Amino acid sequence: SAVISQKPSRDICQRGTSLTIQCQVDSQVTMMFWYRQQPGQSLTLIATANQGSEATYESGFVIDKFPISRPNLTFSTLTVSNMSPEDSSIYLCSVDLQGDGRGYTFGSGTRLTVV
Amino acid sequence: AQSVTQLGSHVSVSEGALVLLRCNYSSSVPPYLFWYVQYPNQGLQLLLKYTTGATLVKGINGFEAEFKKSETSFHLTKPSAHMSDAAEYFCAVTQGSSNTGKLIFGQGTTLQVKP
DSSP states (O other), rough: OOOOEOOOEEEOTTTTTEEEEEEEEESSSSSEEEEEEEEEEOOOEEEETTTTSEOOOOOTTTTTTTTTTEEETEEEEEEEOOOOOOGEEEEEEEEEEESOOOOOOEEEOEEEEEE | OEEEEESSSSOOOEETSSSSEEEEOOOOSSSSSEEEEEOTTTTTTEEEESSOSSSEEEEEGGGGEEEEEGTTTTEESSOOOOGOOEEEEEEEEOOOGGOOOOEEOOOOOEEEEOO
């Protein structure tokens, strides 16, 4: 089965700085998804990234705070900008390997701590 | 709008006892349903899924779940708990064949297994 690689796996960052998280899939996929998991909470979709178009953001998330790139069908980045301690979360990328809503697979996540 | 409710944020069972984690959903279209497990400091791993066909689905590690449309439920069970089952479990739903790529997650259930 396809593998999703996410990096960094964890980081500790100073408030006010930005962190870019990378997600690499070893097969081509149409959509890539970015989720946030705040401490002790469930997962919330941040945005959907399609190659060749701007990402679609969910309510409560904006491009200025979470810019996303999708340069090709196997790669995406999520940037967490101007970080504050409230951004401390696990960020996960996900892809639908089957392309029909039946095969969602997740990366191992990036554990971000903002101090 | 779709939603997922997991009854019981914490479930504690003895090793060897039955595991029952409850999940109810609301959806205006036939859903696809998923159970994921998250071990400490790790990403999400798919346990099992229901898309179409047989309503009793078997997953990895001895888990199974039954889709009951009349009860809008997708409860997760395992006949005999093992210490290694201690983890966070998430139920999730998408819009089935009208899939937009968005997974809606329940709040999660922490499973504790006592020796």
